[in-house]
Amino acid sequence: MRRGLLVTTALSAAAVLALGACSSSKGGGGSSGGSVSLKLVAADYGTGPANSSQKYWDGIADAFHKQNPKITVKVQTINWNDFDNQVQTMVQNHQLPDITEGDYFSNYAQEGLLYKTSEVLSNPGNLLPVFAKLGSFEGTQYGLPFTTSSRTLFYNKKLFADAGISAAPQTWADVQADAAKIKAKGKIGFGLPLGSEEAQAESLLWMLGNGGNYTDSSGKWTIDSAQNVETFQFLKQLVSSGDTEPNPGAKNRTDLWKQFAQGEIGMINGSPALIPIIESGKVLTDSDWASVPIAGKSGPLTSTLGVCDFVAAFKNGGSKQAAIKKFLDFAYQDKYQLQFDKEYDLLPATTSASNALSSDPIFGSFLKALPNAVQYPSSTVWANVKTQIQQTVGTAVTGDPKSVLGAIQKTAEKGA
DSSP: OOOOOOOOOOOOSOOOOOOOOEEESSOOOSOBTTBEEEEEEEEEOOSSGGGOHHHHHHHHHHHHHHHOTTEEEEEEEEEHHHHHHHHHHHHHTTOOOSEEEESOOHHHHHTTOBOOHHHHOSOGGGBOHHHHHHTEETTEEOOEEEEEEEOEEEEEHHHHHHTTOOSOOOBHHHHHHHHHHHHTTTSEEEEOOOSTTTHHHHHHHHHHTTTOOSBOTTSOBOTTOHHHHHHHHHHHHHHHTTOBOSOGGGOOHHHHHHHHHTTOEEEEEEOTTHHHHHHHHTSSOGGGEEEEOOBBSSSBOSSOBEEEEEEEEBOOSTTOHHHHHHHHHHHTSHHHHHHHHHHHTOEESBHHHHHHHTTOTTHHHHHHHSTTOBOOOOSTTHHHHHHHHHHHGGGGGTSOHHHHHHHHHHHHHHHO
């Protein structure tokens, strides 16, 4: 059974350091006698102890240590909900990790704290180009994409049949009509997670359907554009008609995915991480659901959201660069990329691993969406903007969309 859950989290301005699970490969402290000790801090993608990311990284660290006995890698994993805050606190307290794997890197690059990708990876050309570019700051790459994901529309074929719907929705009008029919059967028509877990993703998927985005092609912020305001006016209408769950601003993606898996929701946007939730729910069989391109205002999206989590290597004093490079070359082998992606139902970040997975019956369709995928803004302002989206954008479907988006726009412009 495929397991795992990708959760994207916000970065707040201040946090209390409450370190997560910590273990080490073969022990070890600082550098002495030619030995080097590296600290790796990684986000935990697991759903519990059985598949924690601590196990994944400890396995790599142990295998690496056997081949490189003078290099010790100490692993610390942190829950996704706390990862960004805790790493930021480490940096503020001058307790730099050597390597991080998670959601955030650009501010550290701006502060001159990171090695360039070319300094810590022998074959950066194997990283998927669209995400390698996203890992750049001012034209230089610092963030090494490690795992990726794309989004599609999942729908319950059984509920569709019961409601007399013969085809998957392709337009917003289809979504509204289908959701109303499913609602009439006593179920939730469309699951709309605009709560704090990942409101920025759900919002962008709907914006893309109307030719909108958070920025334009030149990088200028367009959060309160006419297209985006119109998008949230449509969503407000969908919510007020009762075709979604009540109060989407208080609903997180994980909770709604579980309801979809229980057969309570007709349609929802999702990633490969929804699949193991469906399987573990044991309510929907493989023939009860399908995944298709996300419906836009006038037709299915040709470019969907593609997200990526990055590795970053910190300049932590001493002569650790060579050791970091050895470890990252080891960790980026195809077997470890594929192990991670199959364990947590995500997609690879390297061309070679993607090619190896391209024929997979489940992941293949998601991989096809990656080359043309749309990403979040790479601006250093994005962390604060994302936090405000997660905290407030849900009110745009119950209040005034223009004013809510306008307030987020002001935050983006103020920080630019």
